[in-house]
Amino acid sequence: MRGRQLNKESENRRLKVTLLKEMQKWDDAADSRNLSQGEWKQRYELEDQLNIIFQEEEIYWQERSGEKWLLEGDANTTFFHGVANGKKRIITIRSLEEDGRVIEGNSELREHITRYYKGLFGSELPPKVFLSQDMRRDRGRVDQEDNDFLVRPFSMEEIERALAEMKTNTAPGPDGLPVCFYKEFWEQLKDQIKEMLDSLFEGRLDLWRLNYGVITLIPKIKEANNIKAFRPICLLNVCFKLLTKVLTMRITHVANKVIGESQTAFLPGRFILDGVVILHEVLHELKNSGQSGIILKLDFEKAYDKVQWDFLFDVLQRKGFCEKWIGWIKAATTKGSVAININGEVDQFFRTHKGVRQGDPLSPLMFYLVADALPEMLNKAKEAGHLQGLVPHLVPGGLTHLQYADDTILFMTNSEENIVTVKFLLYCYEAMSGLKINFQKSEVIVLGVEEMEAQRVADLFNCKRGALPITYLGLPIKGKKKYHLIKWEALCRPKEDGGLGFIDTKIMNEALLCKWIYKLESGNDSPCCNLLRKKYLGQGGGFFQSSPEGGSQFWKSLLEVKNWMKLGSAYNIGNGEAVRFWDDVWLGEVPLKIQFPYIYSICANPDKTVSQMLIEGEWKIRLRRSLGQAELNEWCELHSKLSTVQLTSEEDKMFWKLTKSGENSGGKTVKEDEMARDTFSWPHIPASRKDLLNLVQLQRRDKAKVLWLLFAAGFWAIWLMRNDWVFNNKLTTNVSSLPYKALSFVTQWKKLAPAKLRGEVETVQGLFLASIRETEGSN
Numbered sequence: 001m002r003g004r005q006l007n008k009e010s011e012n013r014r015l016k017v018t019l020l021k022e023m024q025k026w027d028d029a030a031d032s033r034n035l036s037q038g039e040w041k042q043r044y045e046l047e048d049q050l051n052i053i054f055q056e057e058e059i060y061w062q063e064r065s066g067e068k069w070l071l072e073g074d075a076n077t078t079f080f081h082g083v084a085n086g087k088k089r090i091i092t093i094r095s096l097e098e099d100g101r102v103i104e105g106n107s108e109l110r111e112h113i114t115r116y117y118k119g120l121f122g123s124e125l126p127p128k129v130f131l132s133q134d135m136r137r138d139r140g141r142v143d144q145e146d147n148d149f150l151v152r153p154f155s156m157e158e159i160e161r162a163l164a165e166m167k168t169n170t171a172p173g174p175d176g177l178p179v180c181f182y183k184e185f186w187e188q189l190k191d192q193i194k195e196m197l198d199s200l201f202e203g204r205l206d207l208w209r210l211n212y213g214v215i216t217l218i219p220k221i222k223e224a225n226n227i228k229a230f231r232p233i234c235l236l237n238v239c240f241k242l243l244t245k246v247l248t249m250r251i252t253h254v255a256n257k258v259i260g261e262s263q264t265a266f267l268p269g270r271f272i273l274d275g276v277v278i279l280h281e282v283l284h285e286l287k288n289s290g291q292s293g294i295i296l297k298l299d300f301e302k303a304y305d306k307v308q309w310d311f312l313f314d315v316l317q318r319k320g321f322c323e324k325w326i327g328w329i330k331a332a333t334t335k336g337s338v339a340i341n342i343n344g345e346v347d348q349f350f351r352t353h354k355g356v357r358q359g360d361p362l363s364p365l366m367f368y369l370v371a372d373a374l375p376e377m378l379n380k381a382k383e384a385g386h387l388q389g390l391v392p393h394l395v396p397g398g399l400t401h402l403q404y405a406d407d408t409i410l411f412m413t414n415s416e417e418n419i420v421t422v423k424f425l426l427y428c429y430e431a432m433s434g435l436k437i438n439f440q441k442s443e444v445i446v447l448g449v450e451e452m453e454a455q456r457v458a459d460l461f462n463c464k465r466g467a468l469p470i471t472y473l474g475l476p477i478k479g480k481k482k483y484h485l486i487k488w489e490a491l492c493r494p495k496e497d498g499g500l501g502f503i504d505t506k507i508m509n510e511a512l513l514c515k516w517i518y519k520l521e522s523g524n525d526s527p528c529c530n531l532l533r534k535k536y537l538g539q540g541g542g543f544f545q546s547s548p549e550g551g552s553q554f555w556k557s558l559l560e561v562k563n564w565m566k567l568g569s570a571y572n573i574g575n576g577e578a579v580r581f582w583d584d585v586w587l588g589e590v591p592l593k594i595q596f597p598y599i600y601s602i603c604a605n606p607d608k609t610v611s612q613m614l615i616e617g618e619w620k621i622r623l624r625r626s627l628g629q630a631e632l633n634e635w636c637e638l639h640s641k642l643s644t645v646q647l648t649s650e651e652d653k654m655f656w657k658l659t660k661s662g663e664n665s666g667g668k669t670v671k672e673d674e675m676a677r678d679t680f681s682w683p684h685i686p687a688s689r690k691d692l693l694n695l696v697q698l699q700r701r702d703k704a705k706v707l708w709l710l711f712a713a714g715f716w717a718i719w720l721m722r723n724d725w726v727f728n729n730k731l732t733t734n735v736s737s738l739p740y741k742a743l744s745f746v747t748q749w750k751k752l753a754p755a756k757l758r759g760e761v762e763t764v765q766g767l768f769l770a771s772i773r774e775t776e777g778s779n
Contacts, residue, residue: 012053019053020050093113095109096109096227097225098226114348116227117215117338120305122354123354126310129431129432140258141258141320146254149250150251153198154201156194159242159246160186160190162245163179173213174235174339177239197246200331207331210243212237212339213236213237214338215340216234216341217232217340218231219231233358244332247332255365260372260376261527262401262403263403264402265368265405266364271526271528272404277554281554282411284552286390286391286448290448291391292413293448294445294457295466296442297444297466300438301435303367303406303435304363306354306433306434307366307435309333309334312356313330315370338357367406370435371406373429374425377428378401381421390412410422419461439462440463444458445465445467492504510561510564513557513558514565517562522655523653536555543558568657570584570586571585571652572586572653573586573652574652575652576614577652578609578652579610581608582600585657586610596637596638597634598628598630599638604623614647710742717739
């Protein structure tokens with residue numbers, strides 16, 4: 001394929017020269033005489049052929065550059081050519097250092113790099129330390145139903161889904177066939193690919209014939225001059241990656257069962273920021289309570305490349321995977337061969353004897369299984385009383401570890417026994433798994449002790465001392481805000497308005513914070529949500545019912561978006577214990593206090609939950625006085641609605657009203673937040689709307705801003721009625737309900753108004769309600 005590409009490039013260059021010469025002849029002829037229609041046609045056909053060559057070049061260099069976009073009609077070849085050449089300069093190795101000696105020249109570099117990776121992937125002595133027989137006896141195991149799912153016959157549907165999920169613009173393997181080739185010619189290839197997987201299922205496939213790749217070295221840092229500072233990415237053939245992608249999709253279905261909750265990397269239902277929030281809250285708790293503790297941040301050396309295969313297969317067996325599945329994993333992992341691409345030249349292939357290759361879709365999950373053995377060992381030690389974790393009042397048994405792929409943080413109380421236990425377990429884990437911990441690059445942070453004691457702990461671990469703020473997963477923990485020279489709002493303006501068109505991170509942050517509230521309210525059972533509930537909400541309290549003021553910076557941020565979250569959330573009623581009767585949306589489109597403002601204004605128990613209002617099958621709504629005529633009408637309508645409610649033994653479930661799935665999606669919330677700010681941010685209404693309502697002179701006054709809110713609410717109520725008619729075929733004939741809907745919006749938006757304006761909002765709200773009643777009375 002590479003030779004064919006070189007031939008095609010050479011042919012295109014010659015053809016370009018020929019076409020340009022022919023076009024120049026016709027252009028010269030057109031200057032001296034009038035060309036006929038047929039002659040112009042020939043000239044344009046030459047130009048079309050030339051444009052096809054230019055487009056092919058553009059696409060080729062776009063793929064080489066790795067850029068994700070291509071503008072139709074623009075000549076981006078020069079740009080992509082520059083990007084590709086820039087990347088080539090970055091990965092070109094001109095010299096390396098070893099033991100103070102500088103290695104230069106392609107032959108010496110090739111010899112040095114190949115020798116290093118042969119040693120890295122070479123065989124080692126079998127481990128002398130093994131997992132105990134009861135390590136996975138009672139938890140985290142797959143059952144027979146899971147195994148039947150894993151080793152079922154392969155279907156064309158899952159193969160096509162695997163191919164669809166593979167990125168198109170990725171580098172091809174040694175055979176030169178990229179993903180886009182398989183997608184383009186899938187109809188011609190799919191039967192052969194299906195036959196290949198059927199052969200694997202029947203045990204007839206010699207997978208080692210496909211199991212080879214070319215390693216490309218990517219520098220981890222700028223101007224890397226040591227071979228250890230390069231990351232080896234293995235480029236495998238797409239047909240092999242397609243097979244392992246199908247296996248990965250299957251094992252993903254059982255990953256949550258066999259991989260501990262402390263691992264938050266790229267697993268269904270796991271969230272990358274869970275570990276960050278847990279670490280943030282633990283540090284906040286230790287600082288506020290004055291407790292001491294040890295936080296050990298581990299650095300694994302070449303983690304993926306050092307995994308012992310025997311240990312991986314032992315872990316799979318102990319977690320209950322059947323022999324057929326383990327056999328497929330062995331076939332995809334072992335007996336492979338690799339070659340190193342050094343400055344564009346591929347050296348000889350050699351066999352590997354350990355490690356999981358970066359670039360194989362199956363490798364991350366295999367590594368997570370190996371990494372999960374360390375938390376299991378820590379949990380065993382904790383259960384046996386040999387290890388004490390931090391904040392046991394927030395995490396059952398105390399927090400001992402967090403993981404994100406190979407980023408691992410250990411927690412323990414400051415005691416000699418804990419340090420000795422952890423060091424012993426780490427040495428045992430190294431001996432079993434093949435992974436090596438670089439203690440010189442690892443960091444230990446000791447909180448709540450004197451300087452000498454902190455240094456003593458660092459010496460015992462043989463690693464350097466760290467200090468707050470630390471960085472975890474690229475995010476600073478417990479840092480201070482920095483001074484900015486320009487407002488972020490100015491950078492987020494469109495380019496045509498003088499900004500840089502950046503995403504408004506404030507809105508993005510608010511959307512993500514709303515998602516956290518949704519997780520807390522919807523019963524998410526992750527360790528992070530459980531810690532937050534234990535720390536702030538107590539037993540059985542919901543976020544909207546019992547969220548205390550104060551707390552960590554993260555918790556204060558959740559409280560700041562509390563009212564935004566209320567606007568888009570509602571509840572499916574269960575036992576009624578977490579839903580406030582008057583304030584939450586659970587019966588209708590808005591809270592009951594908005595639907596029935598007269599009754600709510602004289603209610604004696606406005607803070608009760610639904611379950612507290614329903615006593616022995618009867619609704620106990622206490623009133624401060626007797627009912628008037630308008631209030632009596634509302635009372636009858638309220639009881640008519642309540643008669644349809646039946647509580648169950650299940651918990652109440654929050655859902656997001658503005659998505660079809662009912663789930664809060666961060667990206668969707670961003671759009672809704674932007675729309676809400678644009679529509680309802682009444683102090684900043686554009687000039688065209690000011691002209692429409694002829695209220696320009698009043699804009700600077702607070703009462704005028706509140707009037708703008710009233711107008712926006714009325715427009716929004718009309719707009720919603722129109723959408724119901726157009727999209728849902730629901731025509732609201734009762735137009736008199738529109739003022740009440742507008743009033744409900746005003747009541748909800750009042751919570752988002754600045755504190756100094758809330759009094760004005762209440763005044764205008766009261767006047768508006770009085771005018772509605774007066775209008776109804778006159779009719």
